[in-house]
């Protein structure tokens with residue numbers, strides 16, 4: 717289901733059967749000493765793969781092009797800050813081209829959620845729609861599907877650490893975390909766990925898959 721690994725024949729079959737594409741969108745951004753730089757994209761990538769297992773469709777490679785990263789707020793090493801225009805343009809052109817490739821439901825799952833970064837993506841979606849875009853588009857941060865659990869998005873703190881821990885068990889290094897620089901939310905050393913991550917991921921995947929099924933039904937009714 718990973719688009720870049722698929723043969724044309726496999727893609728033709730899947731687009732004919734379930735014309736859904738998931739785009740995991742993150743950033744290259746500091747996430748404390750305990751998490752990798754690609755956390756935002758890898759997090760939503762893991763979620764997209766699980767959702768696609770349920771709904772069918774394909775998963776686009778993770779995107780590491782973020783605007784309004786921590787770079788705007790301090791000296792956070794290895795963080796890449798791209799421009800608003802680039803993010804918006806990339807989202808817009810992706811929508812156009814994925815539609816042209818035959819996809820009818822396009823999910824932009826945002827693992828990086830600087831407010832202005834999300835705004836840029838949403839503007840692209842609006843312009844795509846206003847320009848007659850025919851695919852159904854869902855552009856949301858993953859925490860939208862787990863608000864009732866108390867998850868409203870954090871940064872390398874309790875929730876992101878837990879989710880990452882569940883998805884990539886060997887890639888969380890809490891023992892390296894001394895000061896909470898660039899960690900926003902509850903202290904992951906006290907509050908993060910794989911179990912919490914599992915609970916959050918399962919809820920997000922289930923609800924995301926339901927939403928995607930609905931959108932696909934709408935498309936099929938047309």
Ligand SMILES: [Zn+2]
Pocket residue numbers: 747755756827828870871872876
């Ligand atoms: Zn993050």
